[in-house]
Amino acid sequence: MLNMMRAELYRFKNSGYFLYLMIIVSILLQGITFSLDKNFFDLDLSAGLMTMTQVTINMVLLACGTLLTVFIGISYNNRMSYYEIMSGNSPFKIIIVKTMTTGIISSVIMFIPTAVMLLISYLRNGKGEVENPAMVFVLLFVITLHTTISFVLYSMLGRNLVFASFVPYIRLGILDMIVFLLCVQEFSSVKDSKLLYITTNSQMANLATRSGDGKFFLLVLLSSIAECAVLYILVYFIYKKKKFR
C-alpha cells in the first residue's frame, strides 16, 4: 500500500503540470476576493469569511477540483490506473490510496491560500461575530477535504476523462441543487433538513455564523462521512466487479 501511495504521488508530481498548476491557480484565484472587496484586509474574520465564501472558495474548488479530476480521468483513459489492479492490489487499498494521496494533497493546496487570507484578516482586525475562530479553520478544512475526496470518488466512479472533467460542476452545481430542491419539497422550512448539510454551499453559508455550534460541526462531519462512505461502497463495487475497459 505504501508503494502504491508513493507511486501515485510520483505520477501526480511528474505527469504534466497538474500539481504545479493547482498550486498556482489556488493562489491566483484569491485575487477574486479583492475584486469583490478591495479592502479585504481591513475586514474582520466574519466579514472576510462572508466575502470569501460567496465566490472565491467555490471558484478554488471548481478550478482546482477540475485539475484534480482531469488528472484522475486521464489515468483511466491511458489505463495507468490498471497497473494498480494488475499489480495485485485490492480494491480497498486502491480507493484508500487515491483518496489519501491526491485527495488529501489537493485539499491542502486548496485550503492553505484561503486559510492564509482569512488568517491575515483575523490577525489584523479580530474575529468579528465569529464565536470560535479556530473552529472556522477546522471546518473550512473539513469542508474542503470532504468536497475534494468526493471529487476523487466520483471520478473513480465514472472512470473516464470526459465524465471526470465535469465532476466538480456536477457535484457542486447539479447535486447541491438537487439536494436543496429535495429539502424544499420535503420540509416546509429548509432549515429543518439535516440532509442539507451534505451540500458544500450550505456548509459554507453557515461557516461564519455557526462555527461555535457543536451540532453544526457534527452535522458537517457526519454528512461528509456519509457521502464519502456511499461513494466508497459504489466505487468498491465497481472495482470488485472488475468493470474496466
Next chain:
Amino acid sequence: MSEIVLETKELTKFYGKAKVVNNLSLKVEKGHICGLIGPNGAGKTTVMKMLAGLTAQQGGTVELFGDGKNLDRNRRRISFLIENPMLDINMSAYKNMEYIKILKGIPSSENIDSVLEFVGLKDARDKKVKKFSLGMRQRLAIGMAILSKPEILVLDEPVNGLDPEGIVDVRKMIKRLVHEEEVTVLISSHILSELSELCTDYAIINHGCLVESITAEDLAVKCENHITLKTDNINLTATILEEKLGIGKYKVFRDEEIHIFEKTDDIKTVSRAITDSGLTILKLVNEGASLEEYYLSKVGDVNA
C-alpha cells in the same frame, strides 16, 4: 510433466448475451512459451484480461502458481501487457519506468537504465512518451513489463506496431528471458510466423472455445510433409507399415491417425499394402503445412 504455473478451468465470460469465452481450459507449464492464437474476436484479450483481474469471469476458475485463492497476491509475480501500451504520455520513458518501479517496490535503481538499453530506448530515456512512435511505445511497455523480473509474462500482441528489426528484438528478448530467467510466457499475436519461431506450446481458440492445445513438437510432426493414413484397424496398420514396407518413421495420434514421414512420394505402395491385407482405408492423403496453414485448417473447421 513440469510445474503448471498458469491454469484456467472452464473459464466463461459473457458480454451482454454474447458468450465471448466458452468453458476455456488452458494450462501453461513453467518455462514454456505458450502462443494463444485465434482470429479477431476469438476471446484472446478477454482471457488475458481475466488473468490480469481487469474483467471478471462468469464461470470457471483461474489458478496462478497452483493457487486459485490468492490471485491478487500471485498477480504480483506476473507482468501483463494487454492491448495498447499503458503509458503516461506526459511523462518521460524513464519516469514511466520509475512509476512501475515504485509501484512494484523494485529496489535497484540501476535496473531502469539497463532495461531501457535492453529494449533499445536508452537514447530516448528523457523524452516524453507523447513524442514516441507506436513502436517506441510498444518497446517501452515491454520494458515496463519486464522491469520487475516477473515469473510469468502475459503479452497481448506485443509486436504490434514494431518494425521488422523491432520484432526480431522482441523475439530475442523473450527467448533470453525464458532461457536466462526461466520466465513463463503467454503470448498472443497475429504474426504466426513469428510465434512459430518462439513458442513451445500453442493454444488455438475460436469463438471463445479452445480448438486445440498442442506442443510445438507435435505441431512440427503434424506439419511435416507426410502421408496421413486412417484405417479400421490402427494396430494392424502399424504392423504392416513396419513389416511389409519397412517404415519406421511414423507417429500414431490420439484420433487414430497415422502420420508417415518416409516414402511420402510413394502413396500408391502404401495404399496397395494396406488394401492387400484386407483393411479398409478411411483416409489416405499426402499432407504438410505451415503453422499458418495448420491454424487456418483448425479455425476453418470450427467456422464451418
